[in-house]
Amino acid sequence: MTKLVLAGDIGGTKTLLQLVEVQGDTRHMVYERRFDSAAHGDFNGIVGEFVYAAGFISAAAQPIVAACFGVAGPIHGQSAKITNLPWSINAGAVGAEFGIAKVHLINDFAAVGYGIEALHPDDLATLQAGEDEPHGTRAVLGAGTGLGEGLLLWRGDHYEALPSEGGHVDFAPADSEQVGLLNYLQPLFGHVSYERILSGSGLVKIFEYVTEHGLAKATPQLQAAMLEIDPAAVISEYGLDERDPAALKALDMFVAIYGAQAGNLALTLLASGGVYVAGGIAPKIIAKLKRGGFVRAFNDKGRFAALLQRIPVRVVMNQKVGLMGAALVASRLADRNQVE
Template identity: 55%
Template sequence: MTVQHSNQAGKLILAGDIGGTKTLLLVAEVTGNQVRVVHEQRFSSAAYSSIVPMVQELMQALSSVENPQRKIDSACFGVAGPINGRFAKLTNLTWSLDADEIAKACEFTNVKLINDFEAVGYGIEALDVHDFVTLQQGHLEAQGPRVVLGAGTGLGVCFLTLCGDHYQVFPSEGGHVDFAPADELESTLLRYLRNIFGHVSYERILSGSGLVAIYEFLLQNNVSQPPLELKQAMQAGDAAAAIAAFALSGKDPLASEALDLFVKIYGAQAGNLALTLLTKGGVYVAGGIAPKIIDRIKSGGFMQTFLDKGRYKQMLSNIPVNVIVNEKVGLLGAALVASRL
């Protein structure tokens, strides 16, 4: 989506995307599904004791670019952690959030907390055609249900159905359903992971740590060792990113096989979710991994297993499938939710 600074009068809101590493805060004017940026700022989450000092710092900076007489109408924060009513606890950060405390300290009338992946679901309506890579055009049913799934640190899933003039997001723990192998290699993978974890969910495979697990399984299955350069890269930093890089560059055949298997299982689970709710409004692939491996996703393995549902292949061929490549979709979703408070 193309967002721009604007002086047009709209509802002035504050949106946040709060994670254990970084927090993005956005002040924007929202009219319908159009989000126009007034001011945006990035913070290191661990450098602050709570969200309140971040917001206060943002508001101080805002006074230099916006009429100080204008007040924030409402605020919404997408939080990387579980939501319990007006409270939230971040999974990878020590501090918690209390919507009422934020409202009081920052003098906001309305404050809402939502899960960060729920915010991604809401953000779809703020995107435009340039924010997607289309895997299958299908036949969009304008008011049909939607599903969003996204592999990153974990595997997020949410469903959307039309409610009045916009889509309502229903959070889900669909990433933790049982992994169902589709062939003998995947059955062997399941046995390997079951020996490690006991219960094997899709998240054990469709995540950064899942890609590492697939690669380690293939190494064991092939009685092999990773190239020294890849082994050092895995030890030095993000192991999943190192495997993906070696796969995409063709430097390691087993890394390439691991990524192909990851993509196939990703497509299969996307097809499972499409069948579960008959998502004729589209399947949307989000998360941090997909945009980084988009060429491998487009190469065919994802859609092959998405469609490989026997008698329901034809029906699935009519469902639009898109990858979201706008990394700020969650922030935009929180902005839309704030505008509706």
């Protein structure tokens, strides 16, 4: 029997919604749409616009029987406050307004974790081959608007994704320049988490530190470009092709700190099943990640360097992995009457 489910990937920058037709283990995308999150006052308004556009508002149409939304923020009792948006989402309210019997909220990086099993090998870029341990614990992290983290545990026939807010742990500088960065950020934020650095806005803060403390000088061309478009995107672009010494320095620091935190997570979880680097930034700077700075910082764990070198590290290149994971959970809701 064919059923319709709704999946969503909800972040501070964008919201992706997808209507999926499910029959057994087969899933077929029916309709998909991207929304600018900040342009909307609440989530239910986006769902309403999506459902209307999809044409599934008639009582005679096939109903949506289940929905799962991966949300960028902590979840309490199936309610969530989005970390980088003034939104609150309640699963029951969404279900009641749109006539969906089963609605479930999961952490956005739990959704990414579920989606990893649905990826094709071409969706992954390897930074460190390591030694795959079948059914070993997996770690997931990814920088974008914020820094998401999660873990995957094998449960007999599939991986179960568990959420984490590890992106908000204390930043631990690894050298004197990073100590300087911490000292620069503390008056601004008080508590300096990894998310304050490993995010689009964090890259801009690193650049400001680099230029204000004389670690490198920005070119007039870069400074002009930063006034016209997204500063983080400009810094990445100029750093990737080494057009600007300050952008290059900032990007090098960003990559080193990213690799170090990935290694921290791998050690914390003993991620013998691999570390998966997702999020919006990694695919855009994949050429830089492959140059070795990320992996060097990942493995730089003193007595445990050899252990880290055995852990596979892969970048998720498919930006819809979270949506794929939410669709998988929605399918299970529809077919098995349970959430895993």
